Amino acid sequence: xKLSSLSxxxxxxxxxLATLAGAAGAQQPTKLRFxxxxxxxxxxxxxxxxxxxxxxxxxxxxxTTDRGFGSGDTVVKVGAGTYDVGFADINAMVEYNAKQTRxxxxxxAFFMVYDGAALSIITRKDTGVAKPADLVGKTIxxxxxxxxxxxxxxxxxxxxxxxxxxxxxxxxxxxRETMLARKQAxxxxxxxxxxxxxxxxVGVPKDELVVMRFPQFGSTLYGSALVTKRAFAASHxxxxxxxxxxxxxxxxxxxxxxxxxxxxxxxxxxxxxxEVEQExxxxxxxxxxVTPWTRANGLGGVDPVRLGKSMQEVASALNIAAPDxxxxxxxxxxxxxxxxxxxx
Numbered sequence: 001x002k003l004s005s006l007s008x009x010x011x012x013x014x015x016x017l018a019t020l021a022g023a024a025g026a027q028q029p030t031k032l033r034f035x036x037x038x039x040x041x042x043x044x045x046x047x048x049x050x051x052x053x054x055x056x057x058x059x060x061x062x063x064t065t066d067r068g069f070g071s072g073d074t075v076v077k078v079g080a081g082t083y084d085v086g087f088a089d090i091n092a093m094v095e096y097n098a099k100q101t102r103x104x105x106x107x108x109a110f111f112m113v114y115d116g117a118a119l120s121i122i123t124r125k126d127t128g129v130a131k132p133a134d135l136v137g138k139t140i141x142x143x144x145x146x147x148x149x150x151x152x153x154x155x156x157x158x159x160x161x162x163x164x165x166x167x168x169x170x171x172x173x174x175x176r177e178t179m180l181a182r183k184q185a186x187x188x189x190x191x192x193x194x195x196x197x198x199x200x201x202v203g204v205p206k207d208e209l210v211v212m213r214f215p216q217f218g219s220t221l222y223g224s225a226l227v228t229k230r231a232f233a234a235s236h237x238x239x240x241x242x243x244x245x246x247x248x249x250x251x252x253x254x255x256x257x258x259x260x261x262x263x264x265x266x267x268x269x270x271x272x273x274x275e276v277e278q279e280x281x282x283x284x285x286x287x288x289x290v291t292p293w294t295r296a297n298g299l300g301g302v303d304p305v306r307l308g309k310s311m312q313e314v315a316s317a318l319n320i321a322a323p324d325x326x327x328x329x330x331x332x333x334x335x336x337x338x339x340x341x342x343x344x
Contacts, residue, residue, distance in 0.1 A: 029062040030239040035083040036068040037224055040269045042281030043193060045261040047087065049250035052264035059242040072096075072145055075227060079107060084232055085243060087113065089147050090225045091314050094328060098320040107227045110333040111244040111300040113251070114223025114288040119148040119214040120192035121155070122199060127186045129210060132159040132217050141169040141176050141185035148189035148214070151221065153317040158218035177202045193283035197276065213287060220310040222302065223288055225329070237333055245335040248299050255285060255343055290342055298340035302329050 036044050047065055050056045056063045068074045071089035075096045078086040090109050097106040121140065123129045129138060132155050142149040149168065156163035169185055176188040177198035188195055192213050200206050214221055226244060233240060254261040262278045293303060307325045315322035334340070 029060050031062045033083045034065045035074045035086045037071050037087050039067050042277035043284035045265040045281050046250035046254045048264040049253050049261050050246035055246040085228045090222050093227050094314050095318050104231050108230050109225035109227045109329045111226040112302050115291045115294050116215040116288045117221045117223035118191040118288050121187050121189050121212045122195045123187035123210045125208050133161045136165040138186035139167045140187045141171045141179040142189040143173050146189050151317045154219050154313040155214050193280050197280050220306050240333040248340045295342050298337050300334050300340050
């Protein structure tokens with residue numbers, strides 16, 4: 001082969017490599033900073049599955065997922081731009097939005113995870129409390145900012161008693177289950193699966209626990225969802241849809257293969273107790289994620305009529321103006337319905 005022919009081949013090869021390099025540079029993965037609601041436990045495992053199985057990478061995302069310090073903290077950090085997306089209680093988001101004077105500073109939910117709110121009151125059988133109305137005259141221990149405590153008026157209203165007829169005891173989050181175990185409080189408030197497992201861990205036999213979840217007793221409140229700033233959503237729509245799709249797949253994996261989800265959790269925190277966290281994960285699936293509505297309609301969406309009613313509940317409980325449902329949740333970034341189906 002002549003030298004000129006070799007030169008032309010080399011030049012063509014270099015041009016091809018340059019083109020491929022340019023294309024790769026133009027398709028850099030989208031970086032997303034994602035804050036969870038709490039520490040890495042069983043209920044947080046579905047959000048770690050996409051890291052473990054490569055879903056984020058395949059979707060063109062570079063996601064950094066960090067633990068949370070409570071939903072209230074998560075929504076503040078997303079609002080401040082410290083994180084792009086958060087997993088947080090939608091009611092905490094609504095309260096945060098009520099304090100913002102500029103529409104662009106408000107957050108919006110785009111994928112509902114906890115169709116059944118994890119809000120609950122947990123007590124012992126020996127207190128004689130079997131239903132919310134039995135709490136009248138009792139003492140409930142909880143941190144002042146606990147979501148179940150702050151939204152307790154919604155539970156009281158749904159069950160026809162005065163929310164002011166109970167006494168609240170301020171305690172640190174890590175002490176509430178101990179207070180219940182030592183019988184220094186009649187009940188505690190908190191996320192159902194966290195409080196239930198925590199109470200067992202400090203010595204309350206599971207057969208002695210009574211878990212009153214808000215959805216069981218007439219409350220229409222939704223729970224935690226993926227949330228983001230409106231301005232961020234407007235400029236990162238495809239990335240949010242891709243993230244939601246990977247989260248949906250992570251939930252489906254958790255339903256079908258919970259041990260696989262716990263393995264993803266273990267890779268993040270080698271100190272976990274696999275058995276305990278798998279049970280905690282299963283409770284979150286059974287109590288909050290897999291509901292009659294999600295079985296019929298798929299993961300991620302909401303019932304607009306119910307959402308409207310829940311906003312009235314939130315407004316009454318928190319003494320804020322009830323927002324329009326369209327300002328709280330958008331379906332714009334939901335993946336196709338067939339990609340969000342709950343496995344049979």
